[in-house]
Amino acid sequence: MKQSEVKELSVADLQEELGKNRKLLSDLKMTHAISPLDNPIQIRSVRRTVARLATELTKRELE
DSSP: OHHHHHSSSSHHHHHHHHHHHHHHHHHHHHHHHHHOOTTHHHHHHHHHHHHHHHHHHHHHHHH
């Protein structure tokens, strides 16, 4: 998810997406620990998406 897409989401949507992506990241890490993923770069991508969503959420709370 790109930063421009993140900025367009509402606070409720941000929280929902953040929850889904955190769950996905957890699942990917667990799967990768058991057996290697076909695309381990996917972990990095999801981790960065989680960071973008969390940053935007914090930014809006401070405003």
